[in-house]
Amino acid sequence: MEEFYLVNGKILDVRTGKFIKADLKITGKQIASVQEKAPTEAKKVDCSGKYLIPGIMDAHVHLVWEGTAKDPMYETVRDGNYLNFAKGVSSAEKSLKNGVTTVRDLGCNDDCSIPLARAVNIGLIKGSHIVPAGSAIQGSYGHCPMIGYIANTKEQLIDKIKRLKGYNIEMSIPPLHWIKIMASGGAAGLEDVGPCMYSPDELKAITYEAHRLNMKVAAHALSRDAISKCIDAGIDTIEHGGALDEELLHKMKENGQVWVPTLQVYKELARGKGMIADVIVEKASAVEENQKKAFSAAMKIGTKIVAGSDAGSPNFGPHPSIFKELVAMQENGMSAAQVIRCATLAAAEELGVKDRGVLEEGKIADIVVLDANPLVDLHAFTEHLSAVYKEGLLV
Structure with missing residues (x-):
């Protein structure tokens, strides 16, 4: 088992938002110590003048979308399962090389994020850790059906949840397992945002069955009707939350539910006139305007927020996109330390991967090394990346 030290660097304690000066001892895949001084004869990597951050996490990606297409929905159908x-594979590899060590994939064709996660776990692919949700469950009039699974009745919903659980087990994906539902229409599509796609009874059946099987539920929800019903049904994470208001944010706080805002994607869609359909620009503009108010309110109320980007979305740029999202969160009033916590420790706790997200003894050695202080400028992640370690190995 290989053992080495990262010495003379500044280590970010994401719990306090402050850097400490210490040597980081890595043994195999784990952090063995944060305080132990490296012996003279030990193998060392000098990190003088560098900043050590826990591996960044993106709680909302679509790996099968590259982010460079004007219409990834069409390309998904055209290209088929193999391509x-x-x-x-390419998106997971790019993400890791750029310091994103864990992603949660919230929609793909034919549940392919699950075998993709296995391919990473057994070392066939050198990519980010993947927390897969398979294809997004939705009704027949839903959002992005090419990365979804159509379930129109309670029986179909329960059957799909059980099949996803079984597929995760078959692929040896460690729990906690996730499913994703499309609870409303979307901005990046021609459909109406509209009412909630499922009835309160159906939503409660979804959460009951998922939680019974030790699974969590993420819900794409833009309309107030969909958001409100998802909150009442006990959905774990609200994705986008385009019509969130103070009343709903208070409910989420009381219930311990999490908001994944994906601010930047709507900002960019809203500025896509001439490149994407006018109806998409119009819907995205409305979401962007409300999200600014909701984000400020969420910080005051204390609603839990986790960073997710919706990487892969139309004209959003190649993976990863999370660093643009972190800047957007700061522009909307969150401190750099809080932003980084949302993309590390807070993400790890919510996604169920509590073996990472903080540089502490016993945690997985997923580490980003920077040449500049991200608490001063979050662009350090993209402009001053020095090294990435995943499970103690240099990427």
């Missing part, structure tokens, strides 16, 4: 899987 889409190859795109997922």
